[in-house]
Amino acid sequence: MNEFTKNLLKTSSVLMIIAGGAALLVGATNALTAPVIEQNNIIKEKTMLSKVYGETADYLEWKSDSTDEEIKADGVYLESLSLKYVTKVWTARNGSEDLGYVARFYGKNGYGDVDMLVQVSLDGSLGNLFIISDTMSYKAKLESGYIDPYNASEKDGKEAALNDVKCGATFAAKLVRNGVQEALKVCTKTLSSTALVSLDVSLSNHEEQTMTYTFAEGR
Numbered sequence: 001m002n003e004f005t006k007n008l009l010k011t012s013s014v015l016m017i018i019a020g021g022a023a024l025l026v027g028a029t030n031a032l033t034a035p036v037i038e039q040n041n042i043i044k045e046k047t048m049l050s051k052v053y054g055e056t057a058d059y060l061e062w063k064s065d066s067t068d069e070e071i072k073a074d075g076v077y078l079e080s081l082s083l084k085y086v087t088k089v090w091t092a093r094n095g096s097e098d099l100g101y102v103a104r105f106y107g108k109n110g111y112g113d114v115d116m117l118v119q120v121s122l123d124g125s126l127g128n129l130f131i132i133s134d135t136m137s138y139k140a141k142l143e144s145g146y147i148d149p150y151n152a153s154e155k156d157g158k159e160a161a162l163n164d165v166k167c168g169a170t171f172a173a174k175l176v177r178n179g180v181q182e183a184l185k186v187c188t189k190t191l192s193s194t195a196l197v198s199l200d201v202s203l204s205n206h207e208e209q210t211m212t213y214t215f216a217e218g219r
Contacts, residue, residue: 041132045104045117048130052119053092053099062089085179086186098122103183104132107175112136114172118180120187126158126180138169146173 049059085105092099101120107113112135119127128151136142145167153161162180165173 044132048117048132052102057092059090059092085182101187105179105183107179118183124188136172141168142172
């Protein structure tokens, strides 16, 4: 074996060891941080939910396997054949009074991803948006040029503001618009009337969880 081959094999071996070590380090880091990230995600969700209808409201998550009888009894139901953006839906209540709905949607494109809550009234009209996370490369333009004006719009101006995506971050705004539109359809039950046994979301970092958040003390 000549000197060149020996050096090549030596260099290759060193690189393989470094690559293997790096892979192990990344894997170990992910294993350690994943539970923390998931817990922080739940905390963010709970915090943002409390801002939609207030901390005294109860937020009951819709169940994908509810029956018609359970809808009447519990008011928690989710129906659709396939959802591209919506990951969760809640009914907000104050005691026995329904206040409205909240839907969480997630979407991503080549510029980043968005994870938000949208408020939907009992009459099917749109409310405000609440940001859980926004990693868009044009984040500032998306929020100041699109989300803030949308939230500032009156009830009858929400739809026009939603469709006005020319804010300097058009692709991000369209992503948000699509998520809101799907959320509105789900909340007003205009999608398929077939109940899902499990959500077809296909988002690896947004696994379905069934939980009810109650913020009022003693409830």
